Amino acid sequence: MTGSSDARTAELGERLAAVRRRLDAAVEAAHRPAGFCQLLVVTKFFPADDVRRLLQLGERAFGESREPEAGRKVAEVLGDWESPEPGDVPVFDMIGSVQSKKARSVARWARAVHSVDRPKVVDALDRAAVAALDEGERADPLGILLQVSLDGDPQRGGVVEEDLPALAERVVEADSLRLRGLMVIAPLDGEPGHWMAEAARIHEAFRGRFDAAELSAGMSGDMEEAVAAGSTCVRVGTAIMGDRPLISQ
Numbered sequence: 001m002t003g004s005s006d007a008r009t010a011e012l013g014e015r016l017a018a019v020r021r022r023l024d025a026a027v028e029a030a031h032r033p034a035g036f037c038q039l040l041v042v043t044k045f046f047p048a049d050d051v052r053r054l055l056q057l058g059e060r061a062f063g064e065s066r067e068p069e070a071g072r073k074v075a076e077v078l079g080d081w082e083s084p085e086p087g088d089v090p091v092f093d094m095i096g097s098v099q100s101k102k103a104r105s106v107a108r109w110a111r112a113v114h115s116v117d118r119p120k121v122v123d124a125l126d127r128a129a130v131a132a133l134d135e136g137e138r139a140d141p142l143g144i145l146l147q148v149s150l151d152g153d154p155q156r157g158g159v160v161e162e163d164l165p166a167l168a169e170r171v172v173e174a175d176s177l178r179l180r181g182l183m184v185i186a187p188l189d190g191e192p193g194h195w196m197a198e199a200a201r202i203h204e205a206f207r208g209r210f211d212a213a214e215l216s217a218g219m220s221g222d223m224e225e226a227v228a229a230g231s232t233c234v235r236v237g238t239a240i241m242g243d244r245p246l247i248s249q
């Protein structure tokens, strides 16, 4: 188990502090209020003990991307979580793509899903969230961020801009989902600043039409550009956790 003074905790603490400094500086440079942009620490491929170390370091929001690894890890971490104050409970978001058949398990642990890009997945998550609410496995509707494709590449996923309003309507009409905003992953080619400006333009139009103000944009390599474009949530893995292990769990 984790001691507060082990070498890994020290390493995570240093990298976390560096990322928090980058984030604070970016928020300030963008003339946004402190705390405007949430940090989601992406712990995919890393063990439950690392999540516990990050909890000790004060983090409460995490991103996971694969079932069933994610569900198991969340159950393990929450199983021995002793909340310092009532209501101080860690939250886990699903940032990877969800297959319909995994929707039921995701709805048990995820605060929100950031990667929704198809009507079929909206329907599966709604059915799953209805069941999870009925069974007392969750207390609130499942948050939904629609992943937008910035370049139309089907590999990376995401709904193209033209199809976004219809997909958003479907979420709004669902019984147990709450539309929270948009998510983007910048394509690797070209300038991050260019893609983030494109995300900002799409987000602006979207917000004019839907009550869903969040923009999940920015990772280890493009946090600054994302915050400049109005990101409300950066998803940072490598810069905090280190390189992902080659062997998946």
Ligand SMILES: *Cc1c(COP(=O)(O)O)cnc(C)c1O
Residues within 6 Å of the ligand: 042, 044, 065, 095, 096, 185, 219, 220, 221, 235, 236, 237, 238, 239
């Ligand atoms: C893995 C992942 C991240 C984290 O990326 P890093 O470059 O390691 O910070 C962010 N978003 C999504 C959707 C991911 O799958």
